[in-house]
Amino acid sequence: MSALTEFFGESSLQAILLTLKLAFITGGLLLLIALPLAWFLANWQSKAKPFVMSVLALPLVLPPTVLGFYLLVAFSPQSTLGQGWQSLTGSSLAFSFEALVLGSIIYSLPFALQPLYSGFTQLDSRYLDVAKTLGFSVTEAFMKIVLPLSKAPIVVALGLSFAHTIGEFGVVLMIGGNIPGETQVLSIALYEQVEALQYDSAHNLAIALLVFSFVMLAALYRFNGLTRKSEDR
Numbered sequence: 001m002s003a004l005t006e007f008f009g010e011s012s013l014q015a016i017l018l019t020l021k022l023a024f025i026t027g028g029l030l031l032l033i034a035l036p037l038a039w040f041l042a043n044w045q046s047k048a049k050p051f052v053m054s055v056l057a058l059p060l061v062l063p064p065t066v067l068g069f070y071l072l073v074a075f076s077p078q079s080t081l082g083q084g085w086q087s088l089t090g091s092s093l094a095f096s097f098e099a100l101v102l103g104s105i106i107y108s109l110p111f112a113l114q115p116l117y118s119g120f121t122q123l124d125s126r127y128l129d130v131a132k133t134l135g136f137s138v139t140e141a142f143m144k145i146v147l148p149l150s151k152a153p154i155v156v157a158l159g160l161s162f163a164h165t166i167g168e169f170g171v172v173l174m175i176g177g178n179i180p181g182e183t184q185v186l187s188i189a190l191y192e193q194v195e196a197l198q199y200d201s202a203h204n205l206a207i208a209l210l211v212f213s214f215v216m217l218a219a220l221y222r223f224n225g226l227t228r229k230s231e232d233r
Contacts, residue, residue: 011184012186012189015180015185015186018097018183019185020166022104024162026105027161029101030158031157031158033105034109041053057110059109060110067171068174071103076094077093081093094175095175095179096183097183104168109161112157113157114157116150119152127145128145128146156224159220163216167187167209168185169188172187189205190205190206193205
């Protein structure tokens with residue numbers, strides 16, 4: 001830990017640990033949300049489906065600052081959500097770690113949802129037909145058949161949502177600000193160092209993000225390749 005502190009600096013290391021905490025929490029919650037949602041969408045037939053899918057995919061194309069602005073309005077003490085949160089917890093939702101978690105879930109949802117949706121739509125329906133003949137309930141079929149056959153999409157969804165949360169900037173800056181130890185995540189710490197002309201420290205953070213992103217993507221591609229080879233045998 002002392003070597004990391006010397007390399008990154010104490011404030012930067014604090015931002016790294018906070019970012020990892022945010023990414024782990026967001027990734028876990030997203031998986032719980034996206035799994036049933038993707039399964040529902042994959043089996044849902046409705047004229048409204050393209051519109052619902054478009055709304056869920058908006059963070060892919062919407063500028064992060066736009067989404068962050070509307071989330072800030074929703075989390076403010078003047079809003080219904082903000083007032084409800086303050087009455088329950090006694091603290092403001094905006095510019096808090098909890099706001100970062102909620103914002104990250106919304107912003108990273110498509111990165112978890114899309115791989116799962118694609119995986120579920122490509123699943124051979126004969127497996128579910130067999131499950132019905134064996135008397136499996138919908139929940140049992142999902143837990144015992146669908147999930148074990150969807151390991152690759154699940155890993156990709158978790159990896160992409162985790163990595164995307166690590167690199168967030170616009171949304172977290174709008175709803176969390178720049179409070180060290182509370183809302184100052186890695187991307188904001190990097191921006192602050194560049195503004196302060198601390199290029200050596202900024203370079204250390206930037207190269208760490210670059211290496212992490214490359215390793216994460218390489219691992220996901222490798223995992224997908226191994227999974228497809230095993231399925232083809």
